[in-house]
Amino acid sequence: MSDTFTCVRCGLVVVTLAPGDARRNHCPSCLSSRHTIDHVDGGPSDCEGRMAPLSIAVQRDGSWSLVHRCTRCRELALHPTAPDDNQLILMRLAVRPLAEPPFPLDVFSTL
Amino acid sequence: MPRRRTPPGRTQRRKDVRHRTGAGSGDAFRCVGCRLGVPVVAPGTAHRNHCPSCLASRHVDGRVPGDRASPCGGRMVAVSLSTRPDGEWQLVHQCTACGVLKLNRVAGDDNALALVRLAVRPLADRGLGRRALREL
Ligand SMILES: [Zn+2]
Ligand SMILES: [Zn+2]
Numbered sequence: 001m002s003d004t005f006t007c008v009r010c011g012l013v014v015v016t017l018a019p020g021d022a023r024r025n026h027c028p029s030c031l032s033s034r035h036t037i038d039h040v041d042g043g044p045s046d047c048e049g050r051m052a053p054l055s056i057a058v059q060r061d062g063s064w065s066l067v068h069r070c071t072r073c074r075e076l077a078l079h080p081t082a083p084d085d086n087q088l089i090l091m092r093l094a095v096r097p098l099a100e101p102p103f104p105l106d107v108f109s110t111l
Numbered sequence: 112m113p114r115r116r117t118p119p120g121r122t123q124r125r126k127d128v129r130h131r132t133g134a135g136s137g138d139a140f141r142c143v144g145c146r147l148g149v150p151v152v153a154p155g156t157a158h159r160n161h162c163p164s165c166l167a168s169r170h171v172d173g174r175v176p177g178d179r180a181s182p183c184g185g186r187m188v189a190v191s192l193s194t195r196p197d198g199e200w201q202l203v204h205q206c207t208a209c210g211v212l213k214l215n216r217v218a219g220d221d222n223a224l225a226l227v228r229l230a231v232r233p234l235a236d237r238g239l240g241r242r243a244l245r246e247l
Contacts, residue, residue, distance in 0.1 A: 097200055
């Protein structure tokens with residue numbers, strides 16, 4: 001495997017090894033990924049579509065993972081965040097549901 | 112179509128609805144998370160696929176929603192909330208048996224407190240979460 005990849009969305013050349021020796025699967029700048037693994041049946045996928053960050057999932061240890069969705073085939077994937085991932089985009093994703101609630105949140109003010 | 116009020120003494124649903132909860136029932140299902148008997152018909156959703164109380168679901172579909180093509184049958188728990196461009200909330204479910212992820216619409220009678228708990232989960236974190244809250 002090469003030690004760099006070019007982001008399919010923003011074109012950034014990314015060093016695959018992230019701080020802490022983890023292998024990156026998404027661009028630390030725009031958080032986009034590429035659909036190369038079949039997340040339903042396992043093994044490689046020939047889709048190659050761009051996977052866009054959809055939301056944040058919290059792991060049991062409290063760390064954040066990104067939910068990615070393929071813009072081509074709609075498949076979903078869960079990827080751990082890296083320490084140098086774009087904090088602004090991560091935070092936007094984290095607050096988005098509460099910033100746009102589908103019902104008024106003041107009903108919870110008494111709880 | 113003109114709006115008509117339901118005459119008193121008559122309910123809109125059939126009275127002889129059988130609340131079968133076994134496998135293959137069309138009327139209701141037994142939640143794999145909290146064992147609640149859940150009618151399939153839900154307000155604001157064509158077909159309910161998760162429990163309105165604990166939000167758990169069962170892994171029955173394959174790649175296409177509604178195809179019931181997966182033999183897994185595992186319990187799916189809500190792990191994340193995402194927002195559609197039109198503002199509607201969507202649930203991200205993950206199968207506790209095989210790890211597969213599914214995106215599901217929120218139903219009109221889903222437990223609002225459970226949904227909000229899921230929405231605030233990333234913000235409970237001391238580092239990033241607190242910073243994100245200040246950005247709100
Ligand atoms: Zn794809
Ligand atoms: Zn499964």
